Amino acid sequence: MDDYKRFFDDQEIIYIGKPDSVKVFSGRERVDIQWLIISDPKVSSATIYWNNRAEQKKVDIQRGAGVDTVRTTIDGLTQGFHTFELFTMDQEGNRSVSVYTYGMVYGDNYEASLPNRSVDGIKYEPDGNTFVSWLLADSASIGVSLSYETILGKKRIKYISNDELTTELEGCDPDKQIFYRTMYKPDPMAIDTFYAPEITLKVNEILLKNAGSPFRGTNISGRWGNLESWDTNTAAKNHDGIGGFDNVNNGGFLSFEYWSTPPIINGKISQSIQLPSGKYRMVARVSNIDYTCEATYMLVCAGSNLSNVESIDSAIAAFRLTDNFLNNKDIAVPFQLNTRQLVTLGFLSTMVQNNPTSVRISSVRLYRENE
Missing domain, CATH: 2.60.40.10 (Immunoglobulins)
Known part of the structure; x- marks a missing residue:
């Protein structure tokens, strides 16, 4: 019955208070380990083992009154799951029972x-x-x-x-x-x-002013008005001195219309804008074109003005609007600027021969291509 005593040299084994409420906080190739020392005043240090006890860290502890919190960092860990063994010791070398805990370590692969x-x-x-x-x-x-x-x-x-x-x-x-x-x-x-x-x-x-879907108008009288924040010349204002904005069915469109009205010769609706160098696409959604356009363009020009129909070749880029084949389609004018410069973009129309003719645009966007 007493045979076990020969293994202990008749000496009493003294255990001190073990780490309590152990927590592991994950980190980048490291963890923080935290625990509480609840009551034992004799605790003076702790030892932490990991990597199958191949590595260890000793932590000196200065006890205070009451419950103490101990927190230490284990560095240089590989990414993955790690198990840690902790025990506390007193000045005489008496130790606590071991407490095991675990945690994840994260690194470059994660x-x-x-x-x-x-x-x-x-x-x-x-x-x-x-x-x-x-x-x-x-x-x-x-x-x-x-x-x-x-x-x-x-x-x-x-x-x-x-x-x-x-x-x-x-x-x-x-x-x-x-x-x-x-x-x-x-x-x-x-x-x-x-x-x-x-x-x-x-x-x-690039955010254009009053870019549509719907467009906003000013000085509206019935269907017609002027486009807010766009420059509209006199030629495009062929509805008793206003024009460029069509509020048909409360839709709000950028518009040219020659329909029992004075004709339009080089009517222009535009915005001038300073742009950085780069590749761009001006894109417009055509709501509808009635009948066949004589000479209507979406275009981009250098400087502060749009060119006339007769000098359309001087534009940086242009797209000719034709007929109802373009209805409910997006049309695009791609262009490239090699330096930062002022450009004017918008719409140009001459409507003299084909009466009636109308063009309504739902929206206009200006995109920059990034390589």
């Missing part, structure tokens, strides 16, 4: 697999700000870190929450790239933030 939040578009408002439109965020992410440069050459950083769908970038230089990366924490208690691979973006749409 970070490289993280997806970025998708961007719906980056729109630049001339003489204004830039707007980033976001698609829905991954529920596992904690936001986006975005950086950009202002037109004054200053670097700015913004942090975008998951519920933010549009981010306004004040003073953003449209010629410079925007950088962003999505932030993650592998679990709510993680001690490090991880980032998806960095993505670079540039402005891909």
